[in-house]
Amino acid sequence: MDQLKQTHCQMITTARIHDTYAASRLLNFCAVSESGDVNYALKLFKSTPEPNSFMWNTLIRAKASSPNPQEALLLYIDMRRLGVIPGKHTFPFVLKACSNLNTIKSIKQVHAHVLKFGLDLDLHIVNGLIRGYSVSFGLDNARKVFDEASERNLSIWTTMICGYAQNDFADEAIKLFDYMISNRYEPNGVTLSSVLSACAQSGRLDLGRKIHVYVEEKGIELGVILGTALVNMYAKNGAIPKAKQCFDGLKEKNIATWNAMICGLAVHGHANEALEFFKTLDKRRMMPNNITLVGVLSACCHAGLYDYGCEIFYSMKKIYGIDPKIEHYGCMVDLLGRAGRLLEAEELIKGMVWKADVVVYGALLSACKEYGNIEVAERVVKEILVLDPDNHGAYVVLSNMYAEAGRWEDVSQRRNVMKEGSLKKTPGLSSVDDILQNPDFELPISNLPTNSTSSFVLLNENNTIPGWTFQGEVRYVTAGANVSLPRNGHAIMLGQDGKINQTFTANGDLIQYLLTFTLSLASDNCKANVSLVVSAPDSSAEFSFTQKYGKETWEVYGQQLGTWGNGESVNLILQSQVTDTDPNSTCWPVVDTLFLKTLGPLAQNSDNLLPNGGFELGPAFLDSSGEGVLLISEPSLVESALQQWTIMGTVKYINSKNHFIPEGKAAIEIVSGVSAGIQTAKTLSDGSNYNLEFMLGDANDSCSGEFIVGVGAGSSAQNFSLQSNGSGAVKKYSMTFKGGPSLTQITFLSHKTTQREDGVFCGPVIDGVVLRASHGHKSNLQPILIALVFLAILQMSELL
DNA sequence: GTAGGGTTAG
Structure with a gap:
């Protein structure tokens, strides 16, 4: 910075500072370099009469990764107010700011601006959008951007997989990874870190092992992040010796690596060993963080080390400079509860600066159950129901406690309270x-x-x-x-x-x-x-x-x-x-x-005239329904198990846990061959144009062959086909048609019978059926997105 | 002249 300031002086005295290009180089160093100074960058910026878009971008970039990412958004708003046109480099930084924000959800508005400036095809921006939606506005939206992207690359696949893994949808992450492999993308260490995390969450030691072998065969460098993911995968799956072996073999470790080991040991009942690792941190000059202490406290819970747990908890602020957070209190409530100190646990919760959550109360309720303390349990259940009125579990625990104590009147009273609907369903x-x-x-x-x-x-x-x-x-x-x-x-x-x-x-x-x-x-x-x-x-x-x-x-x-x-x-x-x-x-x-x-x-969806067009509403899936739930012929809309659709022949209702689903959590597979399928009907305006969109795919259930689906809508009919290799593919189709005079019927019928190699009948998957009024002009902006733009501009102008 | 994706938690 010293040298930069000298150069800055020279530029001022020689009037070169008015060369915006040269000034922007100064700004770039201040804003981006490790040894830079963002405040100096800001001064420089403010002294520039007409900063160009490069300078705006650079400053937004710096603020996006600062402790106050919202300042990046405010800069973007200033930029727009001054009429500077954002470019393809602007939005990756603005989107980064959205992802780094914990509270303000701004992704939708930024998305609208991306569309407004016609930058939605840029892959860096697509990637930023997927990331932004994944962290703040739901995976469904992220997946929609992913599915509708004109083109994908490894980073985009990785971002989507990571989105699932970080939101605890491990199975989805792995499924998408499989799908990526089937599309012949080669994963790198970044991709595999996320997939290993998913393997750790969902007990997929088998896949985790394969990935380890792959990493070694391909010579992918085991850096600290991938290495930690690997250690964590083995440790969470109980393969402790293997976890230790990997841990010892890593060139570089950070606190996350140690935490993976400590937490893994704690979870699998090796509490004392977890504590040994913790005590070694000192010698390695490694500083424990809040996660380390969660691991240590939970190890104490599992081993019943009451005194040591308390010692750590009450000294963590002083020794490690870490303020106990709600997670640590959760461990302590568990620890006290297991020791039978229910009233102390209750006092501890009352003394917290945070609002207690269901997890903390849940730990206390388990302890009440263990010790048969109905008095405390009644108070705890009351608190839980304030936080979560639909929590039937709490009622059931209390009801069972009454039953165990022989208090049958209370049991039936509880049941009545439930029936009378103080536990209202949404x-x-x-x-x-x-x-x-x-x-x-x-x-x-x-x-x-x-x-x-x-x-x-x-x-x-x-x-x-x-x-x-x-x-x-x-x-x-x-x-x-x-x-x-x-x-x-x-x-x-x-x-x-x-x-x-x-x-x-x-x-x-x-x-x-x-x-x-x-x-x-x-x-x-x-x-x-x-x-x-x-x-x-x-x-x-x-x-x-x-x-x-x-x-x-x-x-x-x-x-x-x-x-x-x-x-x-x-x-x-x-x-x-x-x-x-x-x-x-x-x-x-x-x-x-x-x-x-x-x-x-049934909830109405404003951007789809067909309710349940995504087939999300249907019967429950059983644990054992890995092959899906069969729905037999049912000509009545009112009596069908699939809301709003009648059924011809036999169709299979399949879920994302066991099959490839184009969209959402459920879809329909037409399994009983020719003339089997589904049908719905809708009152439309006679003679008006409508657009029907749907997805045709295969369920990734080894069902291969040519699928032909006839789609009828009003008086229009068209055949659509898909050459399936049975490994999970999807094609998006649309057709336009005119509304009929009375009810207009919409039908999806299979025209072929398909069987798997093992003789099982199978067929095409239908999902994401969307019906919209068509307004004549051709626009690749969907109506919802246009609405979004207007909404966003309105909101932005309010901000201004 | 500027850009993207990763590990650990009650």
């Missing part, structure tokens, strides 16, 4: 509830023979099953050598005239109930044609095995039971039905793992 959101009793038949029958060799025990009046009533031949099935069930355990076989039923009470204003369940057959060598009939007061559907739609011996089905209001009593009946008599048949239906999901009123 409309439009779905929830999965424990509405049914014994829904997976794991509460055993009254006289389950302990050493019985029989896997099928006949129910009778002395041998009943909790929660259910039954008639006819009903058998209690236990998984074993000759019976396989979704979660092992138990299930119910419905034999001759077999029927089970259960009554539950609807709670909430007109809520729709969707049932998911698994169905298998008691013998895989079936002659007779037997089906299962599931019925409720307003609906009935018949399920039978016709084709193989998954690799398991059971299949998962979804059905809408009906819509009921508060207090209505619903009788759910499951019974066998013989459609082709064979008295020697042993081929009866076996049902298991029933799951009820409720859906509130």
Whole structure:
């Protein structure tokens, strides 16, 4: 800076300072260099009569990574006010500022400006947008930018993968990584750091190992970040010796590397070793940070080291200069709670400068449960419900505590409070509830023979099953050598005239109930044609095995039971039905793992005329529904399990956990071949132009071949095809059509039958169906984005 | 003359 100042003087005395180009070089050094001085840069800037866009960019860049990133945004606003046109270098810095801001969410407004200046094709800017949305405005938006990018490079893939990993969507991160590999991109160390983090979160030691081998084979340098990610991956997955080996082998370590080791050891019950590592930090002249102390305190919790934990907690400010944050208090509440010091824990929470959150209270509630302290638990539950009115878990814990203490009146009172809706559900959101009793038949029958060799025990009046009533031949099935069930355990076989039923009470204003369940057959060598009939007061559907739609011996089905209001009593009946008599048949239906999901009123989406065009609203996925949930033919819009769509043939409702989904968390795979598909209808204005957008893809389920989907909209029809190699691809299509006089129908029908190599029927994936009024002129700016621009300009002018 | 993506947490 000394030399720079001398040069600056020379430039002033020789009037060269008026050469804006030369002045900008001075500014650049001050603003960007490690040995620079941002304040000096600001003075220089202010003394420049007409700073050019380079100077603006440089200053915005400096402020974007400063402790006050909002100053970068204010500079950008000044720049606009003075009429300086931002360029392709401006927005990466402005977007960086958005990403670095913790509180103000400005990404959407900046996005609007990017569009306004026509810079949305620039890859650096696309990257900045994805990053910005990932940290502040939701992954769905980030993914939308990613999906709609005209072109992608490794950085963009990496940013999106990192976005998932950092937001705890490890499975999504890994899925996208797989997809990236299938698109033949070669990951580098930056990409792999994020993927390793995802492997650590989701227990993917297998993939983590492969990445380690890949890194070694490719000679990718194990720098401190990639090295730390690797150590963390091994440590979190419990491969402690391997973690240590990597740790020792790293040339460079920082505090994060040590934290990965300490936290990994703490989590896996090696508390004392974690503390040993912690004590070694001193010798390595490494300074612990707040995360280190979280690890140390949690190690103390796990090992019950009450005194040492307290010592660390009460001296951390003095010794390490770290103020205890809510995370540290969380550990302490846990530590005190485990030691039975519930009142002290409660006092500790009251004394915090932060507002206690659900995690802190949750730790205390667990301790209350452990020690049976109902008095404290009641106070804690009250606090939890203030913070999170929908927290059923807290009620359940308290209710169980009453039950354990024999306070049955309190139990039923609690239940009533829940039913009367002091725990109100938010409309439009779905929830999965424990509405049914014994829904997976794991509460055993009254006289389950302990050493019985029989896997099928006949129910009778002395041998009943909790929660259910039954008639006819009903058998209690236990998984074993000759019976396989979704979660092992138990299930119910419905034999001759077999029927089970259960009554539950609807709670909430007109809520729709969707049932998911698994169905298998008691013998895989079936002659007779037997089906299962599931019925409720307003609906009935018949399920039978016709084709193989998954690799398991059971299949998962979804059905809408009906819509009921508060207090209505619903009788759910499951019974066998013989459609082709064979008295020697042993081929009866076996049902298991029933799951009820409720859906509130349908939310309207302003930029899509079709509600549920993304198929996000449908039946629940079971843990065992890796192959998706089958929806059978249902011609009624009102009775369909897939909101707003009728079903032809059989379609599979698939989720992002187990399949490649073009958008959001769920999609439809048309599996039963020719003329199977989905249909919806909408009142449109007669003769007006509309635009229908949708995505056609494959589910990454090895379903390969040519997919042909016929799309009908009003009186228009068109075929769309996709050559699938079954590894997760998607194509976006659109078509225009005219609205009809009454209801206009929109139909997606498969024109081909496809089978996987293992014989399983499969087919095209449909997702992201968007219907919009078309305004005639061709614009690649979508209406929503145009609206966004106007909104943003309005907001910006308010700021000014 | 200016630019992008990464590790650790109750």
